[in-house]
Amino acid sequence: MSNGFSSARSPKSIVSRGFRGRRAADADPARVPPGQYVTRDFPVLSAGPTPHTSLELWDFSIIGELEEPRSWSWEEFRALPSEEITRDIHCVTKWSKLDTVWRGVSVDTLLAGVETSAAYVTQYADGGYTTNLPLEEITGGKAWVVFAYGGQPLAPEHGGPATHARPAPLLLEERQVGTRPPAPIDRPARLLGNKRLPRLRRPMAGTALLGRLTWQLAELVEVVVETPHVKTLVFDVPGWPGHRAGQHVDVRLTAEDGYQAQRSYSIASAPDSTRVALAIQRLEDGEVSTT
Amino acid sequence: MLVAGGSGIVPLMAMIRTRAAAGNDTETRLLYSARSQDDLIYRDELEHLSGTGLTIVYTLTDLQPPEWTSYARRVDPEMLAEVAPRPAEQPRFFTCGPTPFVEAVAEALVRLGHAARGIKTERFGPTGR
Numbered sequence: 001m002s003n004g005f006s007s008a009r010s011p012k013s014i015v016s017r018g019f020r021g022r023r024a025a026d027a028d029p030a031r032v033p034p035g036q037y038v039t040r041d042f043p044v045l046s047a048g049p050t051p052h053t054s055l056e057l058w059d060f061s062i063i064g065e066l067e068e069p070r071s072w073s074w075e076e077f078r079a080l081p082s083e084e085i086t087r088d089i090h091c092v093t094k095w096s097k098l099d100t101v102w103r104g105v106s107v108d109t110l111l112a113g114v115e116t117s118a119a120y121v122t123q124y125a126d127g128g129y130t131t132n133l134p135l136e137e138i139t140g141g142k143a144w145v146v147f148a149y150g151g152q153p154l155a156p157e158h159g160g161p162a163t164h165a166r167p168a169p170l171l172l173e174e175r176q177v178g179t180r181p182p183a184p185i186d187r188p189a190r191l192l193g194n195k196r197l198p199r200l201r202r203p204m205a206g207t208a209l210l211g212r213l214t215w216q217l218a219e220l221v222e223v224v225v226e227t228p229h230v231k232t233l234v235f236d237v238p239g240w241p242g243h244r245a246g247q248h249v250d251v252r253l254t255a256e257d258g259y260q261a262q263r264s265y266s267i268a269s270a271p272d273s274t275r276v277a278l279a280i281q282r283l284e285d286g287e288v289s290t291t
Numbered sequence: 292m293l294v295a296g297g298s299g300i301v302p303l304m305a306m307i308r309t310r311a312a313a314g315n316d317t318e319t320r321l322l323y324s325a326r327s328q329d330d331l332i333y334r335d336e337l338e339h340l341s342g343t344g345l346t347i348v349y350t351l352t353d354l355q356p357p358e359w360t361s362y363a364r365r366v367d368p369e370m371l372a373e374v375a376p377r378p379a380e381q382p383r384f385f386t387c388g389p390t391p392f393v394e395a396v397a398e399a400l401v402r403l404g405h406a407a408r409g410i411k412t413e414r415f416g417p418t419g420r
Binding site: 046047048049050157227228229230244245246247248267268270278281 | 301304410
């Protein structure tokens with residue numbers, strides 16, 4: 001839902017004047033997929049309020065094509081063997097976080113002894129979110145239901161008390177697992193079945209493909225000082241396809257040596273041909289905002 | 292209803308501007324929280340736009356000018372109860388700002404009886420781990 005602007009064809013020939021950047025000396029470039037930037041923050045990108053789950057009401061169950069449905073209360077779930085997992089995570093909104101440490105219960109543990117002909121799993125989470133995955137992608141040590149991050153109980157805004165973690169090329173979303181079942185199924189569940197729902201996973205993966213979103217060159221045409229810390233920057237972007245109020249845009253700056261940094265900014269202007277206005281707040285230690 | 296915390300006013304301003312450009316007069320309320328009057332972005336423009344079905348309420352949390360008559364504290368459930376439409380009116384909410392601000396506003400609105408699915412959120416900036 002965003003179009004970026006910077007040079008598309010030859011990044012080396014377009015330089016953002018005044019931008020030097022701050023290279024992360026300790027991030028091994030091989031670990032960071034193209035287009036991603038490393039962050040020490042932990043952004044929260046939910047579109048709605050964070051659900052707050054009472055642990056007394058929390059439960060997790062597996063239903064569908066298995067002999068007997070399984071279910072755990074919070075205490076029962078926490079009594080299961082758990083393990084610590086350290087992984088890099090990459091979000092489709094371009095940020096990557098390296099060496100994140102989680103603790104969780106392996107899906108293999110949850111499915112231990114289950115015999116099923118199901119090839120797919122649908123996960124139902126708090127807030128009505130669902131995810132549909134092939135069973136083989138979450139078994140064999142590939143997925144966990146995690147309840148702790150960085151040695152602390154998982155915060156609600158990051159999916160706490162428990163969410164699903166699965167090493168994958170892209171971190172699609174954090175979803176809370178447990179309680180508030182959606183209709184018509186009566187409890188939060190993993191549904192083992194043979195239905196492959198194509199829409200949920202592919203669209204997100206599709207937008208992250210390089211080349212789908214193309215960078216466009218933007219020229220700064222006006223600066224308005226709004227407050228001591230905020231300026232409005234008006235850009236002219238030839239070929240701007242238009243936007244909807246409320247959307248944000250990715251901006252990429254290129255230093256003379258080719259180093260690039262990228263950030264997201266909300267668009268301040270109503271749709272207006274090729275003009276796009278952003279309001280940038282200067283952060284003391286901001287790599288991009290101080291440019 | 293739009294609830295803005297600091298620079299969270301930016302995408303909400305895009306909505307207000309689009310509404311104005313379209314000549315729309317749907318009842319819209321903006322609750323805009325900032326540290327001081329100097330930190331209010333788009334002040335003049337908002338004053339100009341208010342009145343065409345657009346009601347603006349400010350709260351200045353750190354520093355208020357003399358004779359300030361509006362709110363002078365952080366957005367809280369009491370303020371939202373006074374400013375927002377009632378749940379029976381089924382308002383749609385858009386709230387944007389620093390993550391802790393949005394978390395507090397969204398949770399307060401849900402506790403006031405507003406449907407979670409009617410509350411759209413955009414969280415800026417770090418969560419502080």
